[in-house]
Amino acid sequence: MKAAVSRMIIAAGVILLAGCATSSSRDVPAVIVNPTPQSRAELSLAVQRALHSGPVLLADDALTQSSLLPIDRIPRRDSHGRLLNGLEIGRKPEVFRLVQSGSRCVLIHDDVDQLRQPLTATRCQPAPRS
Amino acid sequence: MLRTFAIVICLLGLSACGGSGGSSLGSPPTQNCTLMTCPQPTGWVQGVYPASSSFAQKCASPRSGIDPVTQRSYTDVKGTTTDENNFLRSWTNELYLWYSEVPDLNPANYSTTASYFPLLKTSATTPSGAPKDKFHFTYPTSTWEQLSQSGVSVGYGAIFFLVQASPPRRILVGYVQPATSSQTSTPALAAALVRGDAILQIDGVDAVNATGDANLATLNEGLSPTQAATHTFLVQDPGASGTRTVSMAAQTINETTVPVATKLPFNNTQVGYMLFNDQLATSEKELIAAVNSLQGVTDLFLDLRYNGGGYLDIASELAYMIAGSARTGAGSSTFEQTQFNSKYPGTDPVTGTSTTTLFHATTQNFSVPAGQALPSLNLSRVFILTGPDTCSASEAIMNGLRGVNVQVIQVGSTTCGKPYGFYPQDNCGTTYFSIQFQGVNAMGQGGYSDGFTPANQPSGPGAIIGVSLPGCSVADDFTHALGDPNEGLLQVALAYSTTPTCSVPPSGSSLASLKRATQPGEAVHVRSPLREMRILRR
Numbered sequence: 001m002k003a004a005v006s007r008m009i010i011a012a013g014v015i016l017l018a019g020c021a022t023s024s025s026r027d028v029p030a031v032i033v034n035p036t037p038q039s040r041a042e043l044s045l046a047v048q049r050a051l052h053s054g055p056v057l058l059a060d061d062a063l064t065q066s067s068l069l070p071i072d073r074i075p076r077r078d079s080h081g082r083l084l085n086g087l088e089i090g091r092k093p094e095v096f097r098l099v100q101s102g103s104r105c106v107l108i109h110d111d112v113d114q115l116r117q118p119l120t121a122t123r124c125q126p127a128p129r130s
Numbered sequence: 131m132l133r134t135f136a137i138v139i140c141l142l143g144l145s146a147c148g149g150s151g152g153s154s155l156g157s158p159p160t161q162n163c164t165l166m167t168c169p170q171p172t173g174w175v176q177g178v179y180p181a182s183s184s185f186a187q188k189c190a191s192p193r194s195g196i197d198p199v200t201q202r203s204y205t206d207v208k209g210t211t212t213d214e215n216n217f218l219r220s221w222t223n224e225l226y227l228w229y230s231e232v233p234d235l236n237p238a239n240y241s242t243t244a245s246y247f248p249l250l251k252t253s254a255t256t257p258s259g260a261p262k263d264k265f266h267f268t269y270p271t272s273t274w275e276q277l278s279q280s281g282v283s284v285g286y287g288a289i290f291f292l293v294q295a296s297p298p299r300r301i302l303v304g305y306v307q308p309a310t311s312s313q314t315s316t317p318a319l320a321a322a323l324v325r326g327d328a329i330l331q332i333d334g335v336d337a338v339n340a341t342g343d344a345n346l347a348t349l350n351e352g353l354s355p356t357q358a359a360t361h362t363f364l365v366q367d368p369g370a371s372g373t374r375t376v377s378m379a380a381q382t383i384n385e386t387t388v389p390v391a392t393k394l395p396f397n398n399t400q401v402g403y404m405l406f407n408d409q410l411a412t413s414e415k416e417l418i419a420a421v422n423s424l425q426g427v428t429d430l431f432l433d434l435r436y437n438g439g440g441y442l443d444i445a446s447e448l449a450y451m452i453a454g455s456a457r458t459g460a461g462s463s464t465f466e467q468t469q470f471n472s473k474y475p476g477t478d479p480v481t482g483t484s485t486t487t488l489f490h491a492t493t494q495n496f497s498v499p500a501g502q503a504l505p506s507l508n509l510s511r512v513f514i515l516t517g518p519d520t521c522s523a524s525e526a527i528m529n530g531l532r533g534v535n536v537q538v539i540q541v542g543s544t545t546c547g548k549p550y551g552f553y554p555q556d557n558c559g560t561t562y563f564s565i566q567f568q569g570v571n572a573m574g575q576g577g578y579s580d581g582f583t584p585a586n587q588p589s590g591p592g593a594i595i596g597v598s599l600p601g602c603s604v605a606d607d608f609t610h611a612l613g614d615p616n617e618g619l620l621q622v623a624l625a626y627s628t629t630p631t632c633s634v635p636p637s638g639s640s641l642a643s644l645k646r647a648t649q650p651g652e653a654v655h656v657r658s659p660l661r662e663m664r665i666l667r668r
Contacts, residue, residue, distance in 0.1 A: 051277065052201050053199060054276075057382070058279045062282075065312050071277055071279060073274065082521045083522065085554060086440060090480060
């Protein structure tokens, strides 16, 4: 019985890995088309979920012009308008990628975990080549 | 990636008790300890610095519940103001660039962190007599940590300059974000604001002469709204004798960081003009497009007068795109070497990574997928248009190019002088900014704490003379659009490119008074309403 369970777990793992590989190999950089209030809310929630953050200020046309979505701290400035931290080293923005994977729009957090979140209320199409 | 600060605790933990930093000022030798090797702190002992981690998040008023930024529980525990001061004292001793110049003051003698932290810095001055450390401040963590899509902010789509912040005030429009395919209008565009517009009234209050707290509050709220509302402005267009009234409500704005990149016919050649205002993640994509559009130019006039910096990696990418592969060893040359205090000679103590930033020959995944070859202009010289807002990472562009023998010619006024940076550190809800590193170029040049100054800048009372670069001192010219060959800085720079002498800048005829003050501190600008500090003075 134990051996059978182990074999099932291994088989499931292989299937999962294969699934990941398949979906990755089918990934096509994508942009959102015809964003709606629902798709914007879905995108906002997906970003917050990935970053474990509160509300993130997004443009209404986020991911409609580019398949990349960099998220950063809101730049803060002093009374002279100069950035408080004008010499940023050692870190980069959090970057999300939108891909079309088969017929699905998937938001990928471009981090070590490569968290993939399907966006079911969003329409997307392959991004134009830059 | 946003939270690398904790690594310092691990790195500091590697140093054993008894380590000695010494002091160039003759104070007692310092001692760095860890939780494992040192007794728990019981009181202040001059020259002995327990690890900052032993005091971290011990708060006089611990935060409880869920952090709205991280959506996770706060980990603060009950402590005292002395604990918080002790944290600041030890953290400063660990990471402050000039830690040996900081007086060792008993943390228990200060009843607030707000009275203690300002003392934890050097009191030395620069050759101009200015404080060596001009960048020592705090910010509420809850605000500092808020996130947005890169390049997206709430505002009018215009930048206001307070050329004179106290009566008689002069508030001018510095520039207006242009329309793009994805943002066809902004409140400023709809109001037809243009560079040089003078703001005379805001919501019925005289913006030039009004005094009193209530009036100042009205003016500040109009320039920098804290609540969603429509504000009314009385403006005077450049050259107009009459005035007009416009109404604007702040909204989400997609900032274009390279609003202008254009070829200009000049002396039977094509030269390039590029306005570059912010070094954000989105700049990577915009800079590539700009440099591609400028291929073939014989000179570049890079306008950094309003560029307050940002990512050093973006600065490196642009510097590579100006200098090209040959001058940067195909991206193997040092763009900037980051120097921490003497305890960390070769490694970034916060990230544990190399302290060298090379000229990036490829994209870095800021807004373009990593690894794509960058275009370049392959220029041996560059004209940089500057002002007091040219700061930090934009000064690093100038310094980095000097380091690989690209001639940097400066036209404008002295830059802000910030070759320094920090890893902002939260403790108990306050984020502390304390200088931790400085940058030098491939030749070891740095230390421009008085900024860069065009060579012909006259000295005199109040004049700040920084590191001298060839070029011309010219006042900002609000009477022409940025990129207009007749605009004061660009006109002088164009002339200098053929004859290296400083011509007299255009007077601007009756609008000469609109030319901006050339000394730092005389003008204040406001670009992101809803997000700025209070600015008007009585």
